[in-house]
Amino acid sequence: MKKITTLFLLLGAAAQAQQIAPLTVEKIMSDQKWIGVAPTGFRWAADSKTIFFDWNPDRKEKSEGYRVNILSGKPEKVDEKAKEVAIGLNYMFSGNGNGNLGIAEKNGDIYLYNLKIKKEQRLTRTLERESNAHFLGNGEIAFQRAENLFILNLNTNETRQLTNFVKGKPAGVNDKKMPLAQDTWLKADQANLFDIIKKKNKENLPAKGIFDRTSDALKEKSLKPLYIGEKLLTGVTVSPDARYVSYKLITAPSGGVNTIVPNYVTSSGYTEDIAARTKVGEPMPTYESFIYDQQRDTVYNVHTAQIPGIKDLPDYVKDYPKQLEERKKKNEDRQVNLSGPFWNESGTTAILVADALDNKDLWILKLDAATGNLSLIDRQRDEAWIGGPGIGSRNIGWVDNNRFYFQSEASGYSHLYLANITTGEKKQLTSGKWEVQKLQLSKDKKTFYISGNKEHPGITHFYKLDVNGGNLIQLTSMKGGNEVTLSPDEKWLAINYSYMNKPWELYLQPNKPGAKAVQITSSSSKEFNSYKWREPDMVSFKNRYGSDVYARVYPAAKPHPNRPAVVFVHGAGYLQNVHYWWSQYSREYMFNNLLADNGYTVIDIDYTASSGYGRDHRTGIYRHMGGKDLTDQVDGVKMLVEKYNVDPKHVGLYGGSYGGFITLMALFTEPDVFASGGALRSVTDWAHYNHGYTSNILNEPYNDELAYRRSSPIYFAKGLKGDLLMCHGMVDVNVHFQDIVRLSQRLIELGKNNWELAVYPVEDHGFVEPSSWTDEYKRIFKLFEATLKK
Structure with a gap:
């Protein structure tokens, strides 16, 4: 009898340990693992049969890798090597036209992935990092090594350098502007027209002789130096036909003051300073965008002065008459930051997105790459500030060679639009008092997948929509938050789902309206579940x-x-x-x-x-x-x-x-x-x-x-x-x-x-x-x- 009583006491103590009675500040604010650790980092295998994620159901010090097969529905631990092999380059690659090959960066090197036979081939092994790898229109691979662009021919395995960015300025040049395309053209035209200029140019050439072949070889090896001074080079991209290289130079602000945050509790016993941010109103970076035309071997600016409304002043300056008068007299172009260009698949047209640094305007512009000229496709003006989900370069892309999509708050809510660059027509695809919060175009470019709060401002669902518009088809059905990771073959939804009193869990569902979502993980602790959360x-x-x-x-x-x-x-x-x-x-x-x-x-x-x-x-x-x-x-x-x-x-x-x-x-x-x-x-x-x-x-x-x-x-x-x-x-x-x-x-x-x-x-x-x-x-x-x- 004594043993039975003792057993009941032990069981009662164990049950009490799994309950919250009553709720206390100490319990709420303790290490949050007591609640349970939700799954995160969802990544599909390349074959779309397995979803990988990080999870910590046993509340250990760190989360571990798990996987679940879509057929079994049972999560199991997996090591990093097996996960890497299964995932392949699925979430990193830029595919070629026929969809058989993928190319991506792993640990600073470039890998080729054959999607049909699931074979991975390493293309580079260098100390420098290779990045931004993608296929060009002819099947060659463009990538960036350090600051320069290179092209790799998969048939010949030949790698050739495309750009030659050089820090500093040419010898003897002090803040000299880059030659204009017009000046370069005039110089060449003069040489074609006049024999005397041909003669003078010829006299300045090195004498032909025994080193002729070497000189030709050196000439072939040489690349036009693209001097960037002490500016930061960024946004290096190449057109699908490899003719145009676009890049951006950022000039760091001068005269700004970075704040200092003192750290008092340190291992050294001395106060140590933490370098922190600047304050609002301090000088900000400025941006310049350029195009290098390889065919003409010339560099020129993108002509932002052509942007409609580039000189427009914000309404608030009307409250400051003196400032308004001064700014009108200066009549200066506002500073902008360009994103892109975004080329269509055929490489015939490019789009740029321009953000005004005062954030009152956002322009979507068509770029004439041969001249740097710009023409307006869409302008979003907001006397407060441009914002909202998906606005700007975050959600922009081509449906086909003539139409591209973007988001705008023109209706008062962030919605999806389609623009035709040939006809100039703009079509609103979604509407209503709700927001398109996330957007993804299907691989065949026939369907948009949309996350939005159409049902209620506080409920998110996953939808699909034909690229030409029509009815929005709801795919998820659970009331709450539905964060969806679509499988590579677009047949399955991995849903990170939660309700207001239930933390996040993983569910799997076929990509069909009305299909049932099956719960895969169960993370909440018994102690957490013992309280009736409101x-x-x-x-x-x-x-x-x-x-x-x-x-x-x-x-x-x-x-x-x-x-x-x-x-x-x-x-x-x-x-x-x-x-x-x-x-x-x-x-x-x-x-x-x-x-x-x-x-x-x-x-x-x-x-x-x-x-x-x-x-x-x-x-x-x-x-x-x-x-x-x-x-x-x-x-x-x-x-x-x-x-x-x-x-x-x-x-x-x-x-x-x-x-x-x-x-x-x-x-x-x-x-x-x-x-x-x-x-x-x-x-x-x-x-x-x-x-x-x-x-x-x-x-x-x-x-x-x-x-x-x-x-x-x-x-x-x-x-x-x-x-x-x-x-x-x-x-x-x-x-x-x-x-x-x-x-x-x-x-x-x-x-x-x-x-x-x-x-x-x-x-x-x-x-x-x-x-x-x-x-x-x-x-x-x-x-x-x-x-x-x-």
Whole structure:
């Protein structure tokens, strides 16, 4: 009897160890392997019969390689060598016209892959790296070695060098412009017309003699030097007929100041400096694009001055009459960055994409490679900034020799378009209040495969569409997030799927509408599954401007008598968190469950500027961060008061990065709405953030000071009434620790005493150590317990 009792006690202890009772901050913020480790890195075998992935079902230190056969459906471990052989060059190769051969880079060398007999042949074995390998129209292979282009003939095995890029300048040349194509032509024409010039040219040639053959050989070996000075060479491409080589030179900015982030906890015991980014408004690189015509042995610029609207000024300068007048007088071309060229299969036509560096314009242009001239196919103008999924060179390609596809927000949402370069016709293939988020053209170029949120802003499905348009056919059916990796033969879908309270798992499904998806992996731990994770209410409300705003609401299990509420503010600005799939903010999702367990109603809002909702939502914060994105939080609280019986006097909020910024703006400018807040790794002054992100939304501090003044919390710190907790990593190279130090000094000078700063000496922007996460969120929970329940 004693033995049986002991057995029951042991079994009970084991069961308790697999359960969460109750949910705690320590458990939520511990090493996230306790949840279970989801599969990642999905790669199909070249024969489309096996899918490979990385997985860690036993929660070891590192994930391992696994595979599953489409027939067995059972995952099994596999070593790297077997995986490499099976995958071959499937995800790296550029195929030839008949689809029998693939070519790719592996470890810096070029390999040829015969898809029919599944044989791999190594083509190079060099110390230098070979890259960007692809087939030309005649079946030869072009590739890049170091900075130069080479061509390999598979029939003769002969390799010839195509370009001769040279650092520096020609001897005796000081900032001399490259010869124009017109000047080169005139020189040759003069020699053809006049005998006297032929005679002079002949007199300057080396005397013929015993070394004639050697001279001819040297002449054959010589290549025109393409001098690039001290500029960075990039974007080297060759036309399918190997006549035109295009390239881009980047001039590094001068006079900019890189910031320094001190690292205090080091192995040496001394403070060490981390070199970090520049601040917004610092000088940026400039770009020049060139074409080298091998047939004429001449180099010339791509003529960006011909781009329509290249001198257009943004509307915001009207707020600064003096600046507007000065810029009108200068009448300068705006700087652009060209992507491409993208050649059609026959090599007869090339497309370039031009991005204005002020990001107000994006042009799709037809290139006349023989002259460098440009003609307009499509222009996207946005007085805020060009953006949205798939916009620009990310999703552009040829359907046939006359038609190419691209995406545009012209309708207000990012949709798919087809342009005919012969007729000039543009056709919109998808439409509606939803976004084409990912796009893939089938190998036979007859079908588009599309990931989009057509059903609901927070649900993604995989669709197919005829290249000529028509009905959009839905292929996936599970409600939530469906991230699809299509097999090489396009007969199978590997679906990375999750639901709002179920982390990601691998499913397999035939590429047919209505087909059933079969679950392959099961990653969540018993401990994780022992808690009943909430499916938050998915709601929408009208904000004060009449726009629909979507939100997740976690109703309190047993509301505290004060009926308190907490607003969670997601980060990044342009990010979506109100959706039916597992959140990338998994810790915050679990913390929101804990808050609901403890009597709080929690709301998580996809505020203005969040992704997934089209152009107007995306750009609604232009020139005023902390405007509509903040009032959406206030309007969300009003909805909670009306529909969830929340007491408006007991509302707090928290968030990190952009969410931390909104928390600061909320406590400084809406002190009667929010009693307390936790601001984590917050931007406090946008003039101290980076250029790429900030200049899109607020322009530049010296050009648009008004936008920075009304968007930066440090200017509104005087308005603080409630209790503020600030948390920041000291080695944050994204939002620098200096940001929060400057705000702290401002609060000290203002005589505020209802705030505290918690610092984390070893943490960057994204915290890593469980101890740091735990400390941070225990402080947040303590803040809400003390301020919202008193």
